[in-house]
Amino acid sequence: MSNRAGDETGAEAGRRQADAERILADLVGFPTVVGHPNGDLMSYVADMLSTAGVSCRVLMGPEGDRANLFATIGDPSVPGYVLSGHVDVVPADEPGWKGDPFLLRRVEERLIGRGACDMKGFVAAVLSALPDLAAMPLSAPVHIALSYDEEAGCRGVPHLIAALPQLCAPPLGCIIGEPTGLHPVLAHKGKAALRVRAQGRGGHSARPDLGDNAIHRLIPVLSAAVARATEVQTGPLDDRFAPPWSSLQVGTVSGGQALNIIPDAAEARIEARAIAGVDPAALLQPVVAAARDCEVEWLSSYPALDLPPDAPLARLAxxxxxxxxxxxxxxGTEAGLFQAAGLPAIVCGPGDIARAHLPEEYLRRDELAAARDLVLALGRHLSH
Structure with missing residues (x-):
């Protein structure tokens, strides 16, 4: 099947490309940093959908200032396909930016801005295809799912997934448009993360008998994490991944004010990444057990993705x-959560993950065009 938009003329293709770049510029212009409100962006998308005659639901999350969005092109009572993307981005505080990270810049063939690659480019490609999709005689619907706080451990999309039975017939599959160079990705690792807080009693370090060192209270937790990190390297193993084992690490440790003050509080953040078939939260259980004198807060948890190579969705993508x-x-991505909910899921989007979370993040113009072509190809597939 051709990647191009079929009978589109050169002028039409140029206009659609300009539309996609304009939409991407608008999306980048909303500073939807993870953990912050996204209402303005979601209203922008809802207005665009309404203009195209597409119904949508803005689904407010429990935080009260962030929302998911779900839209359907076609008959929602018929099983169709979901095009899914998150609209939150990581902060853009790095000194390496050569311009405003929330003002899209075009430098030759690069479209530069925070989120251009991860992953507002995919969202822009989908939205730019709206007029064409809406005009197609779709035998099955195309759904658009936009989520929040993916960068905080996929916190937003579970609320959207829980609402799907009231929004549409069970979908045939879900394409998550994270940057993969538009190569379909069949599997990824799962992840769980937690924060451990230790509370002590401060005082002068000359009288440790009168205080309670909070950092010392963390040591059994840190030791358990290091031991578990070594243990998981022995297996189970899956050679599809690099490294082929599950992993665990202490990412941050904080506490204390000065060398001669007994720390009254300390904190560690610890994560586990699990190969397919391994529960990432279970990897952290020895750490939780060692934290019996501390406060444990789970920050995130999402499962691995494992789609069989001969699955219909793999062949379609x-x-x-x-x-x-x-x-x-x-x-990791939100695909594992869709699969855990019973929806076949695959990761396939424009750009390169190596550009994500870096200053001067960019998407090439041809990558944006190819992503739009993939969306239109799905529409043509469903119009047979």
Whole structure:
């Protein structure tokens, strides 16, 4: 199947490309940093959908200032396909930016801005295809799912997934448009993260008998984490991943004010990344057990993705984009949560994950166009 938009003329293709770049510029212009409100962006998208005659639901999360969005092009009572993306971005505080990170810049073939690659480019490609999709005689619907706080451990999308039975017939599959160079990705690791807080009693370090060192209280927790990190390297193993084992690490440790003051509080953040078939939260249980004198807060948890290579969705994604599948990646996405809810899911989007979370993050113009073509190819597939 061709990647191009079929009978589109050169002028039409140029206009659609300009539309996609304009939409991407608008999306980047909303500073939807993870953990912050996203109402203005969601209102912008809802207005665009309404203009195209597409119904949508803005689903407020429990935080009260962030929302998911779900829209359907076609008949929601018929099983169709979900195009899914998150609209939150990581902060853009790095000194390496050469311009405002929330003002899209075009430098030759690069479209530069925070979120351009991860992953507002995919969202812009989908939204730019709206007029074409809405005009197609779809035999099955195309759904658009936008989520919040993915960068905080996929916190927003579970609320959207829970609402799906009231929004549409069970979908046939879900394409998560994280940057993979438009190669379908069949598997990724899961992740769980927690914060451990220790409370002590401060005082002068000359009288440790009158205080209670909070950092010392963390030591059994840190030791358990290090021991578990070594243990998981022995297996189980899955050669699709790099490294082929599950992993665990202490990411941050904080506490104390000065060398001669007994720390009255300390904190550690610890994460586990699990190969398919391993529960990431279970990897952290020895750490939780060692934290019996501390406060434990789970920050996030999402499962691995593992789609069989011969699954219909894998074949479809390969056909739509014309690129060979990749067996696995080690980063995580919302795809594992969709699969855990019973929806076949695959990761396939424009750009390169190596550009994400860095200053001067960018998406190439041809990558944006190819993503739009993939969306239109799905519409044509459903119009047979």
């Amino acid at each position: 390969t056909e739509l984009g014309g690129r060979r599948p990749h067996a696995a990646v080690s980063f």
